[in-house]
Amino acid sequence: MAGKFQKPFIFFSAAAVLMMITVCEADAQELNCSVTVNDRQISGASYDYISELPAALGSYINGFRWTGDSFEEHERIQCTIQVVLTGVDSNFNFTAEAVFSMRRPIYNSNQQSLTIVLNDNNWRFNYPRNKNLLHDDLQFDDLTSFIDFYMNVLLGYDYDTFSELGGTPFFNRALAIFELGQGTGAQGWGRSIGAQRNRFGLITDLTNPAYEEFRRAIYRYHRLGIDQFTIDADIARGQILTALEMIRENKRVTTNNYLFDLFFSAKYSEIVGLFAEGQRGIRNEAFNLLRETDPAHTSQYQRLQ
Secondary structure (H helix, E strand, C coil): CCCCCCCCCCCCCHHHHHHHHHCHHHCECCEEEEEEEECCCCCCHHHHHHHHHHHHHHHHHHCCCCCCCCECHHHCEEEEEEEEEEEECCCCEEEEEEEEEEEEECCCCCCEEEEEEEEEEEEEEECCCCCCCCCCCCCCCCCHHHHHHHHHHHHHHHHHCCCCCCCHHHHHHHHHHHHHHHHHCCCCCCCCCCCCCCHHHHHHHHCCHHHHHHHHHHHHHHHHHHHHCCCCHHHHHHHHHHHHHHHHHHHHCCCCCHHHHHHHHHHHHHHHHHHHCCCHHHHHHHHHHHHHHCHHHHHHHHHHC
């Protein structure tokens, strides 16, 4: 896939190149998202069509070309969206909570790494029967713009794992969507004071240069660390330790912990597994660093002692 995994250079015959050009339109889309919707809190025959929402969202997300890169089927970004509908009014305005999670493949293995889990409990959208879901970068829609915002955030996280600050274009798109929503006064799209753990806090930090060192650490952790684990585990652990040191230093000079907490919430178990078979010295070094940087999971890190 262009712009991500750097694969060995391969010579192709002219016929093979022609064949690749011929079938380029068959390339897979970038995202392969599984969508579930819990509608147990919604009752009434007027809302029976809500059972169509998971398929509608899946088609909207997975059938759209989000980037200019070519993806093979096995390279598609795996994500899940879990939606819980919490209420609805007579005008078909639904309230909901949503959880987004994403995994990336680990190079040269059949394993995947949980990249990020994001929660949003402040979603309100209008969804009458037979509503068509359409992509429109210039027009705000409280349903599709919410999805577009988080899909771009997920893409940004994914691309950051493959190249330094590679996710910047997607985070900037998410910021533009946020500002579009803010301009409408729609619920959940306002600016908040302080370190709020919401859309505003998330995209503000992701586009803030003060957190670029954290994002560079994300690249080092994944591309130079876990992607190299099957080649040389000791070198990979060294790169991961350097990434964790970068995160510690960035955390010391910034004010909000949201991005750091999101990282460790997704990664703490993986980190323990990566260092568990390392030499005692690097295990101790990792434990001391993690205890300081991510005290919430100290009990899990005790396994490295």
